[in-house]
Amino acid sequence: MAIVLGPNQYGKAETRLVRLVRDSPVHGITDLNVSSALRGDFDAAYLDGDQRNVLPTDTQKNSAYVWAKKVVPDPIEAYGLALAHHFVDDVAPVEAARIEIERFDWTRVAVGGAPHDHTFVRTGQEVRTAAVTLEPPATHVVQGFKDLIVLKSTGSRFKDFLVDEYTTLQPTDDRIMATSLTARWRVSDPAADLDWNGMYAGVKAVMLERFATLDSLALQQTLWHMGRAALEAYPEIAEIRLVAPNKHHFLVDFTPFDESNENEVFHADDRPYGLIQASALRDDAAPAGDAWWTFVDLA
Amino acid sequence: MAIVLGPNQYGKAETRLVRLVRDSPVHGITDLNVSSALRGDFDAAYLDGDQRNVLPTDTQKNSAYVWAKKVVPDPIEAYGLALAHHFVDDVAPVEAARIEIERFDWTRVAVGGAPHDHTFVRTGQEVRTAAVTLEPPATHVVQGFKDLIVLKSTGSRFKDFLVDEYTTLQPTDDRIMATSLTARWRVSDPAADLDWNGMYAGVKAVMLERFATLDSLALQQTLWHMGRAALEAYPEIAEIRLVAPNKHHFLVDFTPFDESNENEVFHADDRPYGLIQASALRDDAAPAGDAWWTFVDLA
């Protein structure tokens, strides 16, 4: 019996990077939070404190900045791929690289009804995310978003569930369904000309439509149908994973007050919340490798 | 010399309340965080633990729910006024009431290009706020927002400042200016037919336009002009207060890398940040009374 080094990675997390495009009076802006992690021949750094193979995390930060200059980092997936290739191709001990990106959305301020050239307001509830894993010969891109808060005020029921001696929940044919959705979908070995921005908008639209129009019998069922719709719309997607807290809205009891409450006034509760994790995948999907081995999101 | 009770207030903070309107298949939604504080003849509760004058905070919560049923809480200012009047008019020991409200914005999900009847996505960066102070015979409504994140990628300079022996900052003719704006404006003894939603949209638009078009010499000057523009546009507003962190964007130094950086790649720093507090008011403004005595925001 011996004690051995297990899985490991290291890198620079949360480099907050703003890239402007100023080649005309109409400026462009890309606002990112970039993290990079390297995997490879780093055992000596852990076991003996030998840094000879260790590219400093400070250098990784510098590289993130420089690559944002070399190419405008939009779509973020292309930027992540370029940066990952730099680490894997140019830095000898690096065997695999992971780039995680958050993108914050801005829109132009309206002045006199027209979009302004260089003034922006941050918009959007959700944060677009990308995670590139380059582990030659495989390449994985996990596109996604987090914090997309959606709600339907009807068209959701929950009944005919398992009842045991600790069950007090009443079945319902009409409830509010609300969640703060995290969704991530994997494309392995993507085509060079894949339209990442188009796919992002498309998957989001397809999932929102499904959320809206499905007669919901449970959040589980809703997530499955949303995920399946994404895979049906985009054959490039190998699998999709969804995490959704069930943000409970409790009907306030008005009977003590001689008032009616016909599904009109709700208490939006914080904790606890139901939590559902679901995934949909193609049965012939390429292997995921380390595509889901997160870096910054790990608890 | 004696030790005496000083200023005090008590109430229920952060009642999370969702109000639906369901009188047609096209549902409406109002999503609020409501806090109420009572001021009045409550000394005995502090000094002797005598609760006879104390309306429980739980009752205040119930009242917030019931009043959201009696009237759809939109505009939030009208709802706040109605709830404040209930406490002051109907509960004997209450001499003044303060209602603080945050409103979260939702828009309809698009399905097939059309807005959906009952499915919503949370939008908007900023949170709309209102603080009603009813202290008869005066009534104050402080309308506002927080967390409105804006940025201009040029049109901002900072130079010709005071230099002492600890000054290392270099003057600049072109920098990013970005802030997360909190703005609050006071209307005292408002007219019954004041269009609160129109005023909110108008003040926000006027301030954003000013932010965009002003050649900024400093964040102080920018805030003053934004505030003054709001007062010029709306004679009902007695004063406006703005708080703005200067969210620094530092140009990344590319000289070690044989790359240029012509105001293109920036590091968005977290802390420290400059912080500016400014206010503009009419010289004949009605007295503010306790309009600015906050409840939940107090540290």
Next chain:
Amino acid sequence: MAIVLGPNQYGKAETRLVRLVRDSPVHGITDLNVSSALRGDFDAAYLDGDQRNVLPTDTQKNSAYVWAKKVVPDPIEAYGLALAHHFVDDVAPVEAARIEIERFDWTRVAVGGAPHDHTFVRTGQEVRTAAVTLEPPATHVVQGFKDLIVLKSTGSRFKDFLVDEYTTLQPTDDRIMATSLTARWRVSDPAADLDWNGMYAGVKAVMLERFATLDSLALQQTLWHMGRAALEAYPEIAEIRLVAPNKHHFLVDFTPFDESNENEVFHADDRPYGLIQASALRDDAAPAGDAWWTFVDLA
């Protein structure tokens, strides 16, 4: 009628500063979050964008670092006073200065039962705070803490309160009382040899003892007695202000499960919460001036 500039201040917020003392192998550490705000003759900066009187916030940051070198910033109140005097005495346009400080507590790691020379673990739930306002000839120091979470599992009742038609709360003779306490106490024109660290420990101890031993009839009464005890113990204190959320612990209803619950199992709820603001002061207290005009805590 004219629109005029109202109250304003500007400065550098949240400079995160760690000061080591290394004059022996047993190191000392002081870990601070420092904010400085200047008040004075700055109207031209707002009205005209004229920066000639404006000491950059970047310089204020540099000054905070340099003063932490000149004197070990412990007690934080002495450091704040020294830094405030620098701004008011050495920078001509500055008429008043405010320094706000948060201090994070560290203790030594135990190695073989003995405290280690240079290894520390962050401890303590609460954050010690200080706010120095130097507005010659007056000087105010507001000492305090925030986030001190306390709970008593019995010895708290709430009954005989005002009941109206919206009251459903049941009176109780035995409940959990818990809060996350913010307390701030003012010393004006402090003696040069005031033992700030001793006062901090003393006020905290006195208030905790009072919280523990008082038979609580309401959070209002508890806060008053805690504040009064602090003033009784320290004649230097002119006034004290307390803000306390009533962190509700609801007894879980076990009747459906054929189990008893004799005040044993509680749900600790997040929102809404009762919120109490109380203050105690001497009836001959020196005027507070701008001692309570906060900088960073303002919403």
Next chain:
Amino acid sequence: MAIVLGPNQYGKAETRLVRLVRDSPVHGITDLNVSSALRGDFDAAYLDGDQRNVLPTDTQKNSAYVWAKKVVPDPIEAYGLALAHHFVDDVAPVEAARIEIERFDWTRVAVGGAPHDHTFVRTGQEVRTAAVTLEPPATHVVQGFKDLIVLKSTGSRFKDFLVDEYTTLQPTDDRIMATSLTARWRVSDPAADLDWNGMYAGVKAVMLERFATLDSLALQQTLWHMGRAALEAYPEIAEIRLVAPNKHHFLVDFTPFDESNENEVFHADDRPYGLIQASALRDDAAPAGDAWWTFVDLA
């Protein structure tokens, strides 16, 4: 090619539960955040919205409360095991259960130098965690903590690292090393009489001692030695995983100010930060199964 349901779990997250022991005037308190997730025969719920096998998350919450009454939930690992067994043993469709627990620490308030019977103050920086995975016939308990903030003011160097064209970092023989440590260690098929509280205190102490006494050549090496020390001290532990942000403390440059700075004044930066993930395991460790499949921490 077909689209199929992938890995899934569902449950109730973050039930905030306080358990008092009141069988003597000296009360005991256990303060927990409990999450439960079920895995098993739930495909129909996703695919068809069929809830017949679905135990509501509300029932899981009720069960968490009831089990906290049946047994005092201390150690939390025993409580988690009991609750997991309830779900797996008593609810037919459940094939595996995961219980994740956070425990918040309280100590007694001192009154007159003695610990008070029923008044507590929340203490401790770190949060103790446990994750029980019951997937018969295997049982895994992952004990751990998060948010343990540690710092050493010397005894840390970083040099002789890989240098490429983007490297600007200077080597150092003396720097501050600080991190907010997350550590989790797995015990599979634990003995019934395992002293969980003793193991928790022991692992924490061993790791802190190692952090203090090791001459650090890199955070990677430090983590490895901390993890190995835990496995050497406790043969029951199969593996340990550590995640550590390198909380950078940058020496402030005083050369413009004619001041020295001999590793005395530092800027504690927020972002970006280095991030290191390390693990140590026995080469004959029992398989981990789904022990590391997190529920609430998943991004």
